[in-house]
Amino acid sequence: MFNEIKNQFATNDVIIKRDDLYKVSVNYERVFSLIDFVGDSYNYKTLNAITCTDWIEDNHFAITYMLTTIDRRSTFMIQTMVSRENTKIKSLSQKFKQAEIMERDLAEMYGIDFVGNKNLKELSLENWVHTPPLRREFDTLEFVNNHLTFREGRDDNVDTKVEAKRLRAIKKAEKEALKKAKEEAEAKKIQEENQDGK
Amino acid sequence: METGFLQEQRTLEGDLNSKTSHKNSVDYLMNWFRSRSIFVLAYGTGCGAIEMPPTFTSRYDAERLGIRGAATPRQADVIIVSGYCSYKTLRRIIRTYEQMSNPKYLLALGSCTINGGMYWDSYNTIKKLEDYLPVDMYVSGCMPRPESILEGFIALQKDISNGKASSWQKYEDNYEFYRKNQEAVLGKTVEPSYEADWYLYDGGL
Amino acid sequence: MENKHITIFHGPQHPGITGNMSVELDLIGETIQKATTHVGYLHRGFEKLVERRTVIQAFTIVCRICVPEPDPNEANFAMAVEELAGLEITPRASYIRVMVLELSRLAAQFLWMAGQSGSIGLYAVGQWAIADRDLILDLFEELTGARVYHMYIYPGGVRRDLPEGFLERVSKLLTYMKKRLKDYDDIFINNASFKNRAIGVGIVTKEEAINNGYVGQILRGCGIKADVRKDAPYLIYNELEFDVPTQTAGDVYARALVRRDEMDQGIHILEQVVAKMPEGEVMVKMPTHRKFKLPKDDTWVKVESARGEFAYYMAGDGTENIRRMQVRGPSLVHAFTLLEKLLVGAELSDVALIMNSLGICPPEIER
Numbered sequence: 001m002f003n004e005i006k007n008q009f010a011t012n013d014v015i016i017k018r019d020d021l022y023k024v025s026v027n028y029e030r031v032f033s034l035i036d037f038v039g040d041s042y043n044y045k046t047l048n049a050i051t052c053t054d055w056i057e058d059n060h061f062a063i064t065y066m067l068t069t070i071d072r073r074s075t076f077m078i079q080t081m082v083s084r085e086n087t088k089i090k091s092l093s094q095k096f097k098q099a100e101i102m103e104r105d106l107a108e109m110y111g112i113d114f115v116g117n118k119n120l121k122e123l124s125l126e127n128w129v130h131t132p133p134l135r136r137e138f139d140t141l142e143f144v145n146n147h148l149t150f151r152e153g154r155d156d157n158v159d160t161k162v163e164a165k166r167l168r169a170i171k172k173a174e175k176e177a178l179k180k181a182k183e184e185a186e187a188k189k190i191q192e193e194n195q196d197g198k
Numbered sequence: 199m200e201t202g203f204l205q206e207q208r209t210l211e212g213d214l215n216s217k218t219s220h221k222n223s224v225d226y227l228m229n230w231f232r233s234r235s236i237f238v239l240a241y242g243t244g245c246g247a248i249e250m251p252p253t254f255t256s257r258y259d260a261e262r263l264g265i266r267g268a269a270t271p272r273q274a275d276v277i278i279v280s281g282y283c284s285y286k287t288l289r290r291i292i293r294t295y296e297q298m299s300n301p302k303y304l305l306a307l308g309s310c311t312i313n314g315g316m317y318w319d320s321y322n323t324i325k326k327l328e329d330y331l332p333v334d335m336y337v338s339g340c341m342p343r344p345e346s347i348l349e350g351f352i353a354l355q356k357d358i359s360n361g362k363a364s365s366w367q368k369y370e371d372n373y374e375f376y377r378k379n380q381e382a383v384l385g386k387t388v389e390p391s392y393e394a395d396w397y398l399y400d401g402g403l
Numbered sequence: 404m405e406n407k408h409i410t411i412f413h414g415p416q417h418p419g420i421t422g423n424m425s426v427e428l429d430l431i432g433e434t435i436q437k438a439t440t441h442v443g444y445l446h447r448g449f450e451k452l453v454e455r456r457t458v459i460q461a462f463t464i465v466c467r468i469c470v471p472e473p474d475p476n477e478a479n480f481a482m483a484v485e486e487l488a489g490l491e492i493t494p495r496a497s498y499i500r501v502m503v504l505e506l507s508r509l510a511a512q513f514l515w516m517a518g519q520s521g522s523i524g525l526y527a528v529g530q531w532a533i534a535d536r537d538l539i540l541d542l543f544e545e546l547t548g549a550r551v552y553h554m555y556i557y558p559g560g561v562r563r564d565l566p567e568g569f570l571e572r573v574s575k576l577l578t579y580m581k582k583r584l585k586d587y588d589d590i591f592i593n594n595a596s597f598k599n600r601a602i603g604v605g606i607v608t609k610e611e612a613i614n615n616g617y618v619g620q621i622l623r624g625c626g627i628k629a630d631v632r633k634d635a636p637y638l639i640y641n642e643l644e645f646d647v648p649t650q651t652a653g654d655v656y657a658r659a660l661v662r663r664d665e666m667d668q669g670i671h672i673l674e675q676v677v678a679k680m681p682e683g684e685v686m687v688k689m690p691t692h693r694k695f696k697l698p699k700d701d702t703w704v705k706v707e708s709a710r711g712e713f714a715y716y717m718a719g720d721g722t723e724n725i726r727r728m729q730v731r732g733p734s735l736v737h738a739f740t741l742l743e744k745l746l747v748g749a750e751l752s753d754v755a756l757i758m759n760s761l762g763i764c765p766p767e768i769e770r
Contacts (some may be wrong), residue, residue: 048616050716053727073712124443140319140448242422243444245470316467
């Protein structure tokens with residue numbers, strides 16, 4: 001099976017991850033014919049998920065299609081790299097009905113255009129006008145700081161190491177003050193005793 | 199001296215009958231009625247809703263305190279904002295809250311409504327509920343146990359019977375402040391609109 | 404008289420909805436012509452938050468992805484991290500994980516029972532089921548310190564060992580459950596009012612179930628023996644003996660019977676786990692506990708939750724953070740492709756019935 005895929009789809013990137021999980025990386029042009037091929041010849045007929053990973057440093061998205069056999073014993077990951085800018089991908093919604101909702105999710109979160117999917121409206125967000133949130137350049141903390149107010153007293157941004165040091169210093173100072181007070185009290189006591197003795 | 203369940207009941211309800219800060223006996227009676235029959239709107243807005251069924255069913259049995267569910271906002275006294283509140287839900291909560299009839303109370307569950315909780319850096323949840331809607335009682339925890347929810351209800355009952363819980367009044371008095379904050383996150387259009395035109399649509403019913 | 408279309412929203416504020424979501428229904432009279440699902444009311448951006456956190460920080464928030472049964476999330480997260488980092492957990496940790504997963508499955512089935520019976524007005528079942536579910540939550544509280552969000556299944560094992568005498572309490576609960584479940588048969592499963600409402604409603608065919616990627620009870624309710632625990636065994640499920648119950652009708656009642664049989668199987672599995680529980684450590688030694696690094700690699704793991712296959716895609720990039728974690732919950736496809744199709748032609752009063760029988764859980768759809 002793997003030799004056939006290697007020859008027909010010009011790829012050397014076939015990894016056996018587990019007994020039941022294989023991964024193939026191919027060029028974008030060959031993805032859809034490969035999906036048809038493994039479906040027809042090797043029974044990988046169910047599309048389980050479409051995932052997308054943003055590799056901003058390499059300037060591409062890694063789109064992965066998860067296909068499962070009918071007996072659900074084996075999963076095939078078909079991965080392809082597409083450009084991050086103005087991404088256009090052919091939709092699978094004609095072949096698999098469930099692809100419609102998966103593509104809708106990715107389209108919203110990454111701003112990918114799935115050509116051929118008629119139902120790409122907003123899924124989770126409402127009236128969202130900023131960068132699609134799952135793209136790496138979208139900084140959620142910056143967004144929150146710009147748009148929302150926190151309750152006072154919430155110090156999540158403190159560096160834990162610095163904070164621990166500060167707390168330790170406070171504790172130490174308290175301890176020393178206590179010790180000093182104790183010593184003074186003892187000294188006073190001794191003085192008083194001495195006075196009584198006199 | 200009672201023990202067990204009866205004692206618990208007495209301890210919980212001990213302060214409900216205090217006569218302080220009532221204007222007259224009619225007020226006292228009204229508040230007494232209100233505090234003893236709390237209808238909670240069936241709207242699970244967040245993950246805290248998973249602890250609502252145990253609170254309202256046989257084990258914790260909130261009904262012994264006069265607390266039970268109501269299906270529609272018009273019949274409900276209390277709306278529970280159970281946990282994190284995304285923008286999309288906030289819009290519905292505002293809409294539902296404004297549909298409820300006075301007097302109405304708002305109980306907020308979980309750390310997320312207090313200061314953002316786990317989702318303090320999430321781009322889609324609000325961090326401080328009292329900026330957008332008036333809150334009568336916060337119940338902390340992630341998520342609050344049924345006992346804490348009951349405690350919150352009892353504290354609310356005490357406030358009601360003392361005439362202190364008047365958040366709906368606060369909302370009406372400071373409507374502009376709340377509206378400004380709501381529009382800041384939801385945009386100018388807090389949809390859907392209030393014009394009930396569906397019964398006129400297409401020639402009427 | 405001319406037929407009039409009315410559009411109404413079933414949810415998000417509605418007693419008969421399975422969480423904070425809504426279905427927009429286009430009606431003529433009582434019959435549904437078109438249904439559109441709306442989700443997103445619970446979107447918190449987990450997948451973004453995880454990217455900002457280290458592994459140990461992300462571990463505390465993943466369980467919040469699915470509220471009715473958080474443990475499959477923890478198990479998936481832990482398994483994905485272990486696979487990427489090359490960790491091998493101890494046998495005792497495996498057994499404890501299976502115990503936690505099966506207990507949580509049982510708790511989720513009770514919650515389903517309460518919802519399904521509530522959707523047709525059998526409120527007494529709900530009172531019972533929630534109270535019996537609380538007995539399981541009490542055990543969880545003893546084991547993990549929390550009723551709902553346990554944060555117990557940690558990458559590399561489980562967070563702490565079993566308390567003293569815990570297994571005896573589990574087997575005591577199982578004895579009680581076995582006796583108790585017969586009462587549920589009488590009041591709910593064999594109840595004529597449930598049968599009349601459920602038989603022949605919401606039928607899914609075999610071909611459709613395979614082609615459209617449905618999972619869990621929807622597959623098993625129409626005669627396909629699909630269960631991740633059997634098909635791709637994880638943890639120690641291949642050492643345990645259990646059946647995958649199936650029905651052929653594919654309607655709401657068939658799915659209810661499948662769930663009911665699964666509860667028996669769950670108790671059977673738990674009995675074996677309690678009997679076979681090995682001694683030993685529960686956590687592997689990890690030198691870099693707080694600065695845990697994942698290599699630049701990706702994986703796809705799945706477990707069987709109470710509602711079907713729950714899968715995670717995880718990619719690391721050689722730093723302390725997770726590069727990408729994508730959640731594929733069981734009800735993602737059910738809530739859209741399936742629900743929108745099943746509701747067409749159904750009565751308005753059957754909406755809650757069908758939704759509950761599909762086990763739709765919105766927090767895992769929108770994350």
